[in-house]
Amino acid sequence: MNAEIISVGTELVLGQVTNTNAPLLAQKLATLDIEAPYQVTVMDDAQQIGAAIKTAQQRAELIFVCGGLGPTTDDVTITSTATALGVPLATDEQHWAWIKETFKQRQIEMPTENIQQARYLGGGVALANPVGLALGSWYDHAGQVVVVLPGPPAEFKAMVNQSLMPRLQARYGQGRQIVSRTLNFLGRPESQLMDEIEEATKQFSSMTVTSYVQPSQIQVRINVYDLPQPAATKLLDQVTAAILAVERPFYFGTGDQCSLAQVVVEQLTKQQQTITGAESLTGGLFQSTLCSVPGASNVFAGGFVTYAARAKEQLIGVDQSIIDQYGVVSSQTAAQMAEKSREKLDADFGVSFTGVAGPDALEGQPAGTVWLGLAQRNQPVQTKELHLAAYIGRQAIRNLSVQYGLQMVYQALQR
Amino acid sequence: MNAEIISVGTELVLGQVTNTNAPLLAQKLATLDIEAPYQVTVMDDAQQIGAAIKTAQQRAELIFVCGGLGPTTDDVTITSTATALGVPLATDEQHWAWIKETFKQRQIEMPTENIQQARYLGGGVALANPVGLALGSWYDHAGQVVVVLPGPPAEFKAMVNQSLMPRLQARYGQGRQIVSRTLNFLGRPESQLMDEIEEATKQFSSMTVTSYVQPSQIQVRINVYDLPQPAATKLLDQVTAAILAVERPFYFGTGDQCSLAQVVVEQLTKQQQTITGAESLTGGLFQSTLCSVPGASNVFAGGFVTYAARAKEQLIGVDQSIIDQYGVVSSQTAAQMAEKSREKLDADFGVSFTGVAGPDALEGQPAGTVWLGLAQRNQPVQTKELHLAAYIGRQAIRNLSVQYGLQMVYQALQR
Numbered sequence: 001m002n003a004e005i006i007s008v009g010t011e012l013v014l015g016q017v018t019n020t021n022a023p024l025l026a027q028k029l030a031t032l033d034i035e036a037p038y039q040v041t042v043m044d045d046a047q048q049i050g051a052a053i054k055t056a057q058q059r060a061e062l063i064f065v066c067g068g069l070g071p072t073t074d075d076v077t078i079t080s081t082a083t084a085l086g087v088p089l090a091t092d093e094q095h096w097a098w099i100k101e102t103f104k105q106r107q108i109e110m111p112t113e114n115i116q117q118a119r120y121l122g123g124g125v126a127l128a129n130p131v132g133l134a135l136g137s138w139y140d141h142a143g144q145v146v147v148v149l150p151g152p153p154a155e156f157k158a159m160v161n162q163s164l165m166p167r168l169q170a171r172y173g174q175g176r177q178i179v180s181r182t183l184n185f186l187g188r189p190e191s192q193l194m195d196e197i198e199e200a201t202k203q204f205s206s207m208t209v210t211s212y213v214q215p216s217q218i219q220v221r222i223n224v225y226d227l228p229q230p231a232a233t234k235l236l237d238q239v240t241a242a243i244l245a246v247e248r249p250f251y252f253g254t255g256d257q258c259s260l261a262q263v264v265v266e267q268l269t270k271q272q273q274t275i276t277g278a279e280s281l282t283g284g285l286f287q288s289t290l291c292s293v294p295g296a297s298n299v300f301a302g303g304f305v306t307y308a309a310r311a312k313e314q315l316i317g318v319d320q321s322i323i324d325q326y327g328v329v330s331s332q333t334a335a336q337m338a339e340k341s342r343e344k345l346d347a348d349f350g351v352s353f354t355g356v357a358g359p360d361a362l363e364g365q366p367a368g369t370v371w372l373g374l375a376q377r378n379q380p381v382q383t384k385e386l387h388l389a390a391y392i393g394r395q396a397i398r399n400l401s402v403q404y405g406l407q408m409v410y411q412a413l414q415r
Numbered sequence: 416m417n418a419e420i421i422s423v424g425t426e427l428v429l430g431q432v433t434n435t436n437a438p439l440l441a442q443k444l445a446t447l448d449i450e451a452p453y454q455v456t457v458m459d460d461a462q463q464i465g466a467a468i469k470t471a472q473q474r475a476e477l478i479f480v481c482g483g484l485g486p487t488t489d490d491v492t493i494t495s496t497a498t499a500l501g502v503p504l505a506t507d508e509q510h511w512a513w514i515k516e517t518f519k520q521r522q523i524e525m526p527t528e529n530i531q532q533a534r535y536l537g538g539g540v541a542l543a544n545p546v547g548l549a550l551g552s553w554y555d556h557a558g559q560v561v562v563v564l565p566g567p568p569a570e571f572k573a574m575v576n577q578s579l580m581p582r583l584q585a586r587y588g589q590g591r592q593i594v595s596r597t598l599n600f601l602g603r604p605e606s607q608l609m610d611e612i613e614e615a616t617k618q619f620s621s622m623t624v625t626s627y628v629q630p631s632q633i634q635v636r637i638n639v640y641d642l643p644q645p646a647a648t649k650l651l652d653q654v655t656a657a658i659l660a661v662e663r664p665f666y667f668g669t670g671d672q673c674s675l676a677q678v679v680v681e682q683l684t685k686q687q688q689t690i691t692g693a694e695s696l697t698g699g700l701f702q703s704t705l706c707s708v709p710g711a712s713n714v715f716a717g718g719f720v721t722y723a724a725r726a727k728e729q730l731i732g733v734d735q736s737i738i739d740q741y742g743v744v745s746s747q748t749a750a751q752m753a754e755k756s757r758e759k760l761d762a763d764f765g766v767s768f769t770g771v772a773g774p775d776a777l778e779g780q781p782a783g784t785v786w787l788g789l790a791q792r793n794q795p796v797q798t799k800e801l802h803l804a805a806y807i808g809r810q811a812i813r814n815l816s817v818q819y820g821l822q823m824v825y826q827a828l829q830r
Binding site for chain 1: 605
C-alpha cells in the first residue's frame, strides 16, 4: 500500500535545514511493508499545505503531514490540515492544562498562542508527544488515514516510535518478516571486520549481515528473513556465535542503542568498582560520556581536566621532569596521569588521555597521535598509543579517543 | 530542471539507518533552483542499482548515486554505475598512493579491496573527499550528468559542500536569488522571540524571517528575495538592526555555524582572559565544549569534574558545612565551586554547574533544576538558577546547562 509524506517547513524548502524526519518515517514504514513513493516538501503556507493534502488524497491511503506545530504564527499546519479535510479542531484540555503547568513550573510567561499545541483533528485522536509540547493527530476516515506530527527531530522520532508505530502496526498488520540483531564492535577497520565476518558466516542462508559505521562504533546487523519463531532466533544465535568466535576481542555489546559507556558503567556497577579520569586532549569528554549514563554516580565521583602541562603538574602531580624528558604526548605522561588521578580519588580505575587533537601538530607528533593510560588498583599501569587518521578532524579524534579509553576499561573488566 | 537522487544501502531500505543525505542534497539543489522530485532507495545490489540508473536516465538531467563506496565486498556502487553507463573504471593513482600512505601512518594493514576507493567513472572526473577515503565521480555526457558520492554522512556533507556545489554552480548557474543571514539567540522561548521579531520587522518587505530551534540555540534566518546587491545586504543590515534593537540581550553571534563556545573562546582570547570550570551534573561537558574550539589552550588550562559531594570538598575545597546546610543543588554550593576552582587555577573566570540532570529528583528538586555559578577576578560571584523542562531529558538538560553557563561568561565579557 502507498503512503505519502508531506514535510512542512520554509527552512526545508530553502535548503537551510536537513529533513531527517521524512527518511526516518519512510524507513519505519518499510518495516511494515508500507511504501512511501511520494514525498513532498512545502513551505509554512496554508494554501500549499492544503493543496499538497488534496493531491495526496488522490493517490495514497496513508498521509503524513509533518512539521509546523510550533506555537508561532508561522506554524499553520494543524489549522490548514483541518481546513483541507473539512473537520473542526479539537482541544485536549488535559494536555492544555499540562502545558500551562509546565510554563508555570519553569517560571516563564506563556504566550496564549501555545494553546495551538494542545489541538488535534476533530473526529480523530490526539497522539502523545513524549518529549515536547505539541500533540500529534491520527484521523481515520473512509479508509484513509491522515497523521499530523511535529517537526523537531527529537520529538518526531520519539512520537513515531512511541505513539505512531504501535498504532500503524495495529491498523496495517505485518509486512515481510524480518528479524534483526545488532552487534557492536570497536577497534577493527570495517573492511577487515566484514571480510572476516563474511568468511565466518558463509554457511548460513536466509540471512544477510550488513555493517554501519558510527562515529563511536561499527554496528553489524544480522537480518533473518521470513523464518517463523523460534527458528529465526535460533539462526540469529548461531550467526552471532560464529561471528564472536572470530571477533570477540572487538565486541562490546548487543543492540541498536548499545553504547560502550553504558556497558562500562553497568559492568563497573556490577563489579562494585569505581573510576576516575585525567583528560588532556579530550578536555572532559570521557568523564562527561560516563555521566551521560543514568546511574554513573555509583561508579564515578569526579576527576580532572588537565589541558595545559602546568595543570597536569598542579592538579594531579605529574612530575615536571617526566614532561620535560618525554613530552606531554608520551606513554610516561599518560601513565602518571592515570595512576596519580586514580590515587587522588582512591578509585579502582584511572583513565588518562593525552595527545594531539589537531589541526596543528604538537611536539612534532601529527594530529591523531594519542596516548591512553589505564591504572588499576594493584595492577601495573597500561598505556596504549593510537594513530588516528588526521583527516577525520578534531572532534572525531577526541570522540574516538574516548571510545578507545572506554574499551581499555571494558577489556580490563572482562579479565 | 529535474534531478534524481538514488540512495544505495541495504540498511536504508530496511529502515535501520536514517537517510540524511538525500534531503541534504535535495535542499542544496533547491538553492540552485534544481528540483529533485524523484528520490529512490535501493539495496547494495548491482542489478537494482543498474535498473534505478536506467529509469533515472529517462526522466532526469542530473542523476545522483549516493552510498556504497566503502571497501567491503557489499559495496558495489561504483562498478554497477560504470556498467549501467557503459564506461570503464579509472583509478586515481595519486589518491591510491595517499590511501596506502594513510594506512601505513596508522600502522594498520590495508586490505587490497581498498583500491576500490580510488576508482571513479572513466571519461569523467574524480571528486575529492575532504574527510574520507572514497573518491566521488562526476560524469558529464550528452547533456546528462551522473554524480557518484559516498554514503557516510560526514563525508557526504563535506563533499557536497566542497567538491560538488561549486561544480553544480558552474554547470547550472543561479536559480532564484536568495540572500540569507542567520542570527543566533539563547535564553528566550521561541514563540516569544518570534512574536517580538515579527513586530519589529513588519515594516520591511521582500524578506521573510524564519526560526529554527537547535539543541544549543535558536537560529533566526533573515531571507531576502530577488534584490540585487548592494540593496540585498543593505536590507539584511536594516532588518538585523531592527531585531537587535529588541533582542540584543539574547543574541550571541551571526552565521549558520556560529556556536556560543566559539564566540566565548574568541572573546576571552581577545581580552587575554582565562577560564576554568567545576562541573557536577554536566560531568566535564562544559570544559569539553570549550576544548572543541581550536585555540582553546590560549584561555583554558584545566579544571574539575566534581560529580559526588565528596569530590566537591576534596578537589576544590567546597566547605562541607555549606553542602550540609544548603545541599549540593544550591546557589551557595554553585558560588563556592566557581570561586574556589577559579582561585585554584588562578583563572580570570570560574564557571560551575550543579543540579539535577534526571531522570530522578535530587534533594527534593525536580530534574531540570540547575544552579550556575560565575566567579570573576575582583568581582562578586554571580549565581543563576535554571528551571529546565524535565521532559526534554537528561542529555538536553546537561547540554542546555552548558550553553547557559557559556552565556553568563559571554555577558560578563560584554560588560
